[in-house]
Amino acid sequence: MSAIQAQDPTVYEILRGEMKRQSEGLEMIPSENYVSPAVLEAMGSIFTNKYSEGYPEKRYYGGQHFVDQIENLAIDRAKKLFNAEHVNVQPYSGSPANSAVYFALLNYKDTVMGLKLDQGGHITHGLPISFSGKFYNFVPYFVDKDTQRIDMAEVRRIALECKPKLLVAGYTAYPRDIDWAGFKAICDEVGAIAMADISHTAGLIAGKQLKNPFDFGFDVVTTTTHKTMRGPRSAIIMCKEKYAKAIDKAVFPGLQGGPHDHTTCAKAICFGEALKPEFQAYAAQIIKNSKTLAEELNKLGWKLVTGGTDNHLLLADMTPFGIKGMEAEDALDFAGITLNKNTVPYDPRGPFDPSGIRFGTPAATTRGLKEPEMRKVATWMNKVVRNHTDKELLAGVKEEIKQMCLKFPVPGISL
Ligand SMILES: *Cc1c(COP(=O)(O)O)cnc(C)c1O
Numbered sequence: 001m002s003a004i005q006a007q008d009p010t011v012y013e014i015l016r017g018e019m020k021r022q023s024e025g026l027e028m029i030p031s032e033n034y035v036s037p038a039v040l041e042a043m044g045s046i047f048t049n050k051y052s053e054g055y056p057e058k059r060y061y062g063g064q065h066f067v068d069q070i071e072n073l074a075i076d077r078a079k080k081l082f083n084a085e086h087v088n089v090q091p092y093s094g095s096p097a098n099s100a101v102y103f104a105l106l107n108y109k110d111t112v113m114g115l116k117l118d119q120g121g122h123i124t125h126g127l128p129i130s131f132s133g134k135f136y137n138f139v140p141y142f143v144d145k146d147t148q149r150i151d152m153a154e155v156r157r158i159a160l161e162c163k164p165k166l167l168v169a170g171y172t173a174y175p176r177d178i179d180w181a182g183f184k185a186i187c188d189e190v191g192a193i194a195m196a197d198i199s200h201t202a203g204l205i206a207g208k209q210l211k212n213p214f215d216f217g218f219d220v221v222t223t224t225t226h227k228t229m230r231g232p233r234s235a236i237i238m239c240k241e242k243y244a245k246a247i248d249k250a251v252f253p254g255l256q257g258g259p260h261d262h263t264t265c266a267k268a269i270c271f272g273e274a275l276k277p278e279f280q281a282y283a284a285q286i287i288k289n290s291k292t293l294a295e296e297l298n299k300l301g302w303k304l305v306t307g308g309t310d311n312h313l314l315l316a317d318m319t320p321f322g323i324k325g326m327e328a329e330d331a332l333d334f335a336g337i338t339l340n341k342n343t344v345p346y347d348p349r350g351p352f353d354p355s356g357i358r359f360g361t362p363a364a365t366t367r368g369l370k371e372p373e374m375r376k377v378a379t380w381m382n383k384v385v386r387n388h389t390d391k392e393l394l395a396g397v398k399e400e401i402k403q404m405c406l407k408f409p410v411p412g413i414s415l
Pocket of ligand 1: 031093094095096098121122124170171172197198199200224234235
């Protein structure tokens, strides 16, 4: 950062603070990760200077020789990684990607099904004040009250009743694997387009640890590239060839102008990394770590949503400890563990003051933490939530966490 340091000391100091925070604390927000130095370089590359509205070989500006090469490379790698017929790598992020799919395939007020938001759906899956909830008629499906898993019989019953034009599966806070075959069968029965939003689990699917919705005949798959994929903050849309034209037109010129070519470059690098065997080992370790965490927390008497996890994330109800999600988040933050408060299924409290917390292992696994460290993390988390007002104890845990974290450097950061 020598140029920033020389030119703008104010910004430099802020960046240094964030570097220190990322290095010394334990990042357990399940949607975050640490990208490789190569991805960081691509995001700071000279592709940021370019404008390239349109698609490879069909642009509205000159000088596209190398941009076309990088965009085609990103597309080819994504196709291979997810076994996709068609890929659009231009969406700016996950929410614009989902918006583009709806804009391409639905009409105003068409009926769509998605998981109820406070049970794990994303805001783009029908939040009433979002674009999705305002322009489309979202009908929610639910998890079962006892098992806390998606109730497929209920999904089918609701689908037969409301006849959705499109059904969204794939979530933001659901710790279990998804029954892609079951969802596709329901879509076929009611004539709905099957859409998977794998924003959270794409890295686990690319890393061959979870099943790929395309293998079950899904029509459209969207994903962010910055969560378990461990790439730049962005997204892609993948689909069957028959939806390709509509999707491409909806992204540009339907919703976006020029693509962010430096991010496309970083996506090409991210997909290149994910095609390597090391990435499969990484994805496997993410799950081993989250399962270890679940096992230890269960031993310590925690109440985990669904009792455990199949993927990278866990949800825990804080009610048995007599505290709220927010209090747990604050105490853990004070002790150097970053995660977020979250609703649990059928939460009696609201989304701004929910009963639970959500956390996961993708970032910690990138740093090299494995099962022995996860056992320590479980012990620390348990100590903190059970003694959340004891500042001295929290400070002690913070120091222990810092000492462990400094042994596992963050890629791309040297303090
Ligand atoms: C994160 C996420 C998104 C949106 O991604 P942004 O890049 O934050 O817009 C969409 N869908 C799901 C399921 C997500 O988890």
